[in-house]
Structure formats: structure tokens, C-alpha cells
Amino acid sequence: MTELYKTSKGTTFQCDVTDRICLQFGDISASFKIKDFFIFRRTVKTINIHEMIFNLSDDYDFEWIESPKSGIAQKLTLCEIVQLRDLLDGTKFSLELNSVLHETLGTLVIR
């Protein structure tokens, strides 16, 4: 397992045996196929943060985050969503950086 990104609230890893991305964030512990990871990130990114901030209704204090294939169904607060976004964005950056290195240096160089 290779660590991809770490924040004070969670960590992500890449498993080269299963080709999956593992996520540890608060109570959430899940692993994703790479495609599902990007879909999950998109789901989290599309949450309307501004509405959660400015709408005073109790309904906007939390947001349900779901990823059925990874068994995630969690109610997150605004702060948790921002922290999760941070972790997922950092992970995406690491994945893409690795991809750029592979493309630039060739697969034989990267271990």
C-alpha cells in the first residue's frame, strides 16, 4: 500500500495488488476501483456548499454522501464535507502526478 495523500482528518492509499484506492476518513473506511473513486469525488464536489452555508433550515446542516458500490452512506456536516473534499482533491493530484511521471519518464523508471 502506497500512501497517496494525508490530512489531519484522513488518509488515502493505493493498493497495487488490487488496483484500488483505500480511503480512511472519520468513520468512513472504504476502497474504490479507480473509476468509482473519481465518481465518488465528483459526487462530493457537486454538493452545494453555498446553500449549506446560507440556508438556515435544519435540512441544510448535513448532507448525505453515498457510494453504493463502496458501501458508503454517511451523513456529513459542512466542515466534514470541506475536509473530505480536501482529502479527495489531494488524492486526485497524487494520482495525476504519478500518471504524468509515468508518461514523462516511462514505466520502467517509476517503482
Added chain:
Amino acid sequence: MKDLVRLRTSLKEEIEIILNAQCKMEAEASNKYLAMASWLERNGYKQSSDYLYGQAEEERTHFLKIFKYINDVGGTAITPVIGEVTQEYSDLKSVFETALQSEIAVSLSINKIVAKCREVSDFATEEFIMWFVKEQREEEENARRALELFEVIDVNSSAGKFLLDKEIAKIGGKE
């Protein structure tokens, strides 16, 4: 460390985003043509409405072609949410003016995809999208031909309207 991103797809994120946006645009264009066809049918222009029903189908085919391509190369095709489209038109000519504007907008968008593909060296997608470049040239030509007919046929006479309806239906080889 394996390159999981490249193993999953050859599609770069920015290309996936603009292709999904193009899917939405093609689906919207299909809905616009459908609304135009419906207006023509309601107003007695039976033959040209059939032509635009055909155009609506064609735009949907374009949408599906891009949609499938995204998935074929390992990306994630997102079903687009389509908003309201104009249902009412003032006259026959305004329908085809709107059609031409819509085709021009689609052509510009396709050109931007080609430019982006070249920028990120995605030659596979460029090759795929070139089919649409050719297709848009034909679509614009057909839309212009429809408006050209208004210059040579007097739309203000009853016979003129009848003739226009008939001639528009012939555009693109359709009778």
C-alpha cells in the same frame, strides 16, 4: 507504483468534461428540433415538420455517439439534465433562423474540442471528433439552405407557404 489513472482511461479529465458538455449540447439540440417540429406540425407545415423530426433523431444519434465514446475509452458518461426549450415561434422563418443559430453554436463547440484535443495531445479523441466537424459542415449548409428558400419563395402568399413547406422537406436529400 502503478499508473491507475492511465490503466483506467486514455481520456484526460478536461477532455472528459468537455465531451460530457458536448453530450448535453447535442441532447439539447435534439429537444430544440423536437419542439420546432411540433410547432410546425401544429401550424400545418406537415412536410417540414417531418424534416425536423428527422433532425431531432439525428442530434440524438450524435449525443449517443459521444456518450458511448466516453464510456468506450474508460471515461464516465454522465446523463445530461436538459432544461426547458422554446416551444412557440412567431412564424415559419424564425424556426429556421433558430435552427441555424443552434447549428452554429454546436459547430463552435466542436471546434473548441478539436483545439483542446490538440492542446493536450489527445489524438484519438481528435480523430473521433473530426467526424463531427464534417457533419456540422453539412448541418450548417442544410440550415442555411432552409433560410435561402425564404429569399426565393414568397412566404406571404398561401401558395408560397405551401411551397416552402414542400421544399424544406427536400433539404439534405429528404423528400
